[in-house]
Amino acid sequence: MEPFSSHTGRTVVLRRSNVDTDQIIPAEFGKRISRHGLSDALFARWRKDPAFILNSKEHEGATVLIADTNFGTGSSREQAVWALREWGFAVVVSTRFGDIFHRNALRNGLLAVVLPDEAVASLMDRAEADPAFEISVDLTKCEVAAGQDRWSFSIDERARWLLLNGLDTIEVTLRDAADIADYERSRPSWLPEIPRGSGSTQARAGTR
Incomplete structure (x- = not known):
């Protein structure tokens, strides 16, 4: 993996709570064992609707997903994280994540940031008002910035170390x-x- 110290990117909002891993990547794609080529599977059922947010041209290239609460619940499915990464997301922000999804994300180079309800609500409103809206995430400071606003977040120290050094657990062993x-x-x-x-x-x- 590439080391992750900070990221600035445009945002896209997913106003759906309790999104589980089967909605992120349907079960029929679960047989794939490669981390690559999964972008077509991301939210595959929802993307059949032309109005779905990821089908919007103005959000092409967004690298930060602002998700509603309880994102990534359900079964353990690393392909859900791989698909998000393959699509181009480097950061997912929410008020709460499914525990297994959260661990899988951090182990696979996707920074899952938990912020307070009011912070996520503010970011959602601003992102929906302006498709060019950007946020910055600094993993060295554990801080999210949007304009003049700043929010601190917590992260497991080992997961933070792995991300900062671009390592997964296998690569750590191989050292x-x-x-x-x-x-x-x-x-x-x-x-x-x-x-x-x-x-x-x-x-x-x-x-x-």
Whole structure:
């Protein structure tokens, strides 16, 4: 992932509360395992309506989604985050997120920011009044700015560190690849191991 320290972008408002992951990306797209090529699936059912906000030409290129409360509830579906990222969103702002969606977002490079009700209401009104309305999000300061207004937000410190450094949990592990390899080479041969290349998950005792 690319490091995330700050972002300024145009906004688009989704005035629908309790949007679940099946609405963000319908279940029929859940079989896709790639993080790429999912933009066509984002809000696929709703986008059949020409009046749906993401079909608006004036909102093309918006990178900040201002969502109503309880965004991303429902099942764990990382594709929901991938689709939002593929569409071009770098930040989602709401008063409340589904817990699993919130964790998935932060782990996959999408900054999900929780702000107070009055802050989100103000941002929604201003964004709807002006399609060119922009907000700035500074992850180093944990602050959202719009014009002269400023709001602080909280974020899990490990998630913040991962975003600032452009790392996911696998990449963090791979930073210790040399130490892991040294351990594997020194590991006693009589300990159980998983056969390599067999696809089996059953441990067996064997020589190395």
